[in-house]
Amino acid sequence: xxxxxxxxxxxxxxAGSKRNNRPNKSTGRSETGSIVLNAPVxxxxxxxxxxxxxxxxxxxLCSVVKIDDTHFCxxxxxRGKQPGIILQIVLRVPERRIAWQASSxxxxxxxxxxxxxxxxxxxxxxxxxxIIEPAMLAQLTREYLANFKQFVEGQTLL
Numbered sequence: 001x002x003x004x005x006x007x008x009x010x011x012x013x014x015a016g017s018k019r020n021n022r023p024n025k026s027t028g029r030s031e032t033g034s035i036v037l038n039a040p041v042x043x044x045x046x047x048x049x050x051x052x053x054x055x056x057x058x059x060x061l062c063s064v065v066k067i068d069d070t071h072f073c074x075x076x077x078x079r080g081k082q083p084g085i086i087l088q089i090v091l092r093v094p095e096r097r098i099a100w101q102a103s104s105x106x107x108x109x110x111x112x113x114x115x116x117x118x119x120x121x122x123x124x125x126x127x128x129x130x131i132i133e134p135a136m137l138a139q140l141t142r143e144y145l146a147n148f149k150q151f152v153e154g155q156t157l158l
Contacts, residue, residue: 028108029134033141034125037149041116044124045095047152048112051087057147074102105131124148 037044047053051072055061062075065084073084091099091111099111109129116122126145130137 028129028131029137030127030129031134031137031141032125032127033138033145034123035145035149036117036121036123037152038121039152040120041095041114041122044122044152045098045114047148047155048098048114048124049092053151057151058144059147074104107132 052064052066054064054074060076060078062077064075064087065073067073067086070089072087072089074087075084085102085104087100087102089098089100091097095114095116097111097113099109101109107128107130111127113125113127114122115125124145126141128137128141132140
């Protein structure tokens with residue numbers, strides 16, 4: 001996300017000149033999906049914050065390595081030995097929302113919202129932005145949510 005103002009450095013490039021490195025919103029599609037988990041919001045949010053666990057329910061990921069508190073390097077099976085995808089957490093509101101941007105055109109942006117329904121039930125809503133064909137994006141979103149539900153509820157029962 002860009003800061004609101006322009007750069008005060010007179011030698012700097014004009015404010016929109018670096019946009020070529022950003023995902024093009026006009027070519028991307030969005031998909032939103034929700035699921036109710038039988039777990040408290042604090043538990044669900046905690047699992048979402050452990051990005052290193054993503055490969056346990058997103059089957060296309062080989063590994064996730066933490067770079068710092070807001071950056072992670074993701075390696076997919078498709079990329080193999082190619083440089084990984086850099087994921088940056090751009091917003092964290094504890095037990096309410098997580099938003100990210102990534103260096104991948106497949107899933108360049110996303111947000112997860114958390115809604116406590118009861119003390120032991122939480123609804124999460126995921127919105128993904130992607131260049132993937134809409135039917136495939138919808139299928140992947142449902143798959144990720146179902147896998148995450150199974151993962152969290154399995155962990156919660158232990």
